[in-house]
Amino acid sequence: MTTKEITIQTEPFVVNIGPVHPSTHGVFRMRTTLDGEVIVNMDPVFGYLHRGIEKLAEERTYGGCVPLTDRLDYLASMSNNMAYCLAVEKLAGIPVPERAEYIRVIMAELQRIASHLIAVGSFLNDCGAFMTPIVYMIREREKILDLFDMVCGQRLTYNYMRVGGVSQDLPEEFVPALKKFLKEMPGWINEYDRLLKQNEILLARSKGVGILTREMAINISASGPLLRGSGVEWDIRRADPYSIYDRFEFDIPTGTAGDCYDRYRVKVEEMRQSLRILEQALEGLPAGEVRSEVPHLVRPPAGEAYSHIEAPRGDLGFYLVSDGSIAPYRFHVRAPTLINLTALNDMMRGWKVADLIIIFGSIDICLAEVDR
Amino acid sequence: MVMQMLPPDWPGNVWAHWGIFTVVILVFILLSVMAFIWFERRAMAIMQSRLGPNRAGPFGLFQPVADSLKVLIKEDIVPSRADKLVHWLAPVVAFVPVMMVFAVVPFQGGALLADLNVGILYVVAISSVTTLGVFMAGWASNNKYSLIGAMRQIASVVSYEIPVVLSLVGVILLAGSLSLQQIVMAQDIPFILVQPLGFLLFFIGALAEINRAPFDLMEADSEIVAGFNIEYSGMKFGLFFLAEYAEALVVAALVTTLFLGGWRGPLLPDWLWFLVKVGAVFFVIVWIRTTVPRVRIDQLMALAWKFLFPLALINLLVTAVEILVWPDVSLWLLVPVNFAVMIVLVLLWSKLFKLGWGRVNV
DSSP: OOOOOOOOOOOOEEEEEOSSOTTSSSSOEEEEEEETTEEEEEEEEOOTTOOOHHHHHTTSOTGGGHHHHHTTSGGGHHHHHHHHHHHHHHHHTOOOOHHHHHHHHHHHHHHHHHHHHHHHHHHHHHHTOOSHHHHHHHHHHHHHHHHHHHHHSOSSOOOOEETTEESSOOOTTHHHHHHHHHHHHHHHHHHHHHHHTTOHHHHHHHTTSSOOOHHHHHHTTOOTHHHHHTTOOOOHHHHSOOTTGGGOOOOOOOOSSOSHHHHHHHHHHHHHHHHHHHHHHHHHOOOSOSBOOOOSSOOOOSEEEEEEEEETTEEEEEEEEEOSSSSOSEEEEEOHHHHHHTTHHHHHTTSBHHHHHHHHHHHOOOHHHHHO | OHHHHSOTTSOSSHHHHHHHHHHHHHHHHHHHHHHHHHHHHHHHHHHTTOOOSOSSSGGGTTHHHHHHHHHHHSOOOOOTTSOHHHHHHHHHHHHHHHHHHGGGOOSBTTBSSOOOTTHHHHHHHHHHHHHHHHHHHHHHTTOHHHHHHHHHHHHHHHHHHHHHHHHHHHHHHHHTOSOHHHHHHHOSSOHHHHOHHHHHHHHHHHHHHTTOTTSOGGGOTTTSTTGGGTTOOHHHHHHHHHHHHHHHHHHHHHHHHHHSOTTOOSSSOHHHHHHHHHHHHHHHHHHHHHHOOOOOHHHHHHIIIIIIHHHHHHHHHHHHHHHHHOTTSOHHHHHHHHHHHHHHHHHHHHHHHTOSSSOOOO
16 A cells, blocks of 8 residues: 655735734734744734824814823823823923822822723733623722712713813812722732632733743833833833822832733732822822912923823823924824834744734733824 | 333324424423523623623513524625535534434433433534534635634544543443433432542533633634634524534533433432533533633643543543442442542642643643
8 A cells, every 4th residue: 555645735824813803902903924823923003093193282272182192092091191291391381289299199090000900801801711800800990980080070081180280179079989999909909819810721821921021121112011021120100200209109010021921910019009109199198279370371482391101001201392382383192002012023923823812912002092 | 222211101102202302302402502691691790790681571581582583683694705505504514413412311211312322422423513513614704713713623622522532431331331311320329429530521621622611712702703603694603602502501411411410319300400400510611611711722732632631541440440340339439539539630630731830831
């Protein structure tokens, strides 16, 4: 009997993941070249959510740009508001009352917790934990949204901060509600840890997957949990303190391996640190005005200013150029997630389709911010 | 042959028997699948601190009815470059075998369509045909996601069929028969106590074969969207959906029959015991689905070949030796022995496999 040698010809094939796909967290397209299940190459295609916000802002007054910033990273609108207002205040030299600074910090940290809850929840959803983690985390995020609702009447796009302060003072019921939240939240975070931290399948799926080395993270100028997960202790709140962050005590959690698991752990630890900051801020909350005297139409002197903050997703910066008129001459956003996304191709090459999704999920992007 | 197994009060005619049980099986499958869908959605909702379907009828009980009506009246879309015939045939090929499996599952003593003396073999053989339907669907859809899903399905079924069948052999040895009816008769104590390792391996393997979490890679909605059935709509999709839940029903019925003592139990009527046990097994399946993330394809393979396969072989060996050495000993004496064997083996293998507290190195 003769044996016939059979060679099966294989070739890589291109799969379009997105723009409409449940795990792209928006409308993002990955033109992925696959060899079987293994990723050979990945071309990101963005721009599906481009709304021309930077150009729109040039037609609006400085105060009128705040709602636009809400629509950048809609999961962290408060942080966007804050970063933008800081930039305008720097440009025009507007002072901010003490109480407003504290309120801003409280809002920004609450927003960080809310944003990380969604990030961790959807990361686990990408891992295939069917709905349970994200529903648990949305349950807690809901309580933060209730707090925001109390303050400004909005639940997603807050438009709360103003140039020179915040739009209105905290209502009476806010502080007790926040205290109650601060008392309950650590228990919930512990509950997530009990359920997930040592979960065998989660460990198997995320440990050692999608490694971003320390050097590479610095080279691509990554920021936020992605950078800290790679072991770089870099947090704008500490490295370049803005607002009143130099008054608070908190740690900067970092990872060691730079894999998906570390990024997930960093986010969970950051929630704990945010709770610490919130407690201190609540303790020191002074009485007084919440907004300094600012003319209705701010006319900053001609010049430029750049201000950045540690947003939940990383180093969020606003670059404003003024020509002395009531509208910014140039309004540029340094979106952390766009820059973090550039690491994607290097991180996922050689991994499998299932890993692509969780690596992408662990970067925690918000497409509205990437595309602007 | 069939006649001899029947209780005297059943219709004395073979064709009447066939007709009655075909109707019973069809109704049973359709109703329990609907009940399962409702139950899964409600149970999962409670576990996830949601409400679940609660609008259609009391406690949302009519939600599956509404869903199936919707599926029935939806437009059937066939992709323009699909293989039309195969695309049409695939849901049928996937669904029919699942129904056929129930021909040998006893609902209570003697109440089954055909008491085949090769019952288990029949179940194993027939239920594998579903894979063919799934692959046909994945291939004919002319969609890359569905192709990936179908490939995963083939890979996992080929791997998991072996440990599943091997873990069943222990049961067959104990019962001394391949007939499901005889196996239930032999279970004076449920075989889950005598064959704990066999149960564990069978359950894990079966979960992988029917694409339930944590092995639902073939239709991983967060990765390949819906896998093989992405290009299906209308009742064709409905058939796949039906087949998927009917498979879960098959697994629950098989676990009940082979390991939990089938219809046997005190106080309650036999058929009710059967339903209660099936429901309990299905609850465990749902419970697992809400609790754990999904494994990756290579980890799935590694689990089959490095963990389940060797353990299934050892389990078979241990059972065979026990039966040879102590042929007349009471089964109760084997219970502690086999539990000890299971615990030692699973712990040992976890160490070897680094499944313990570390991560899977594959």
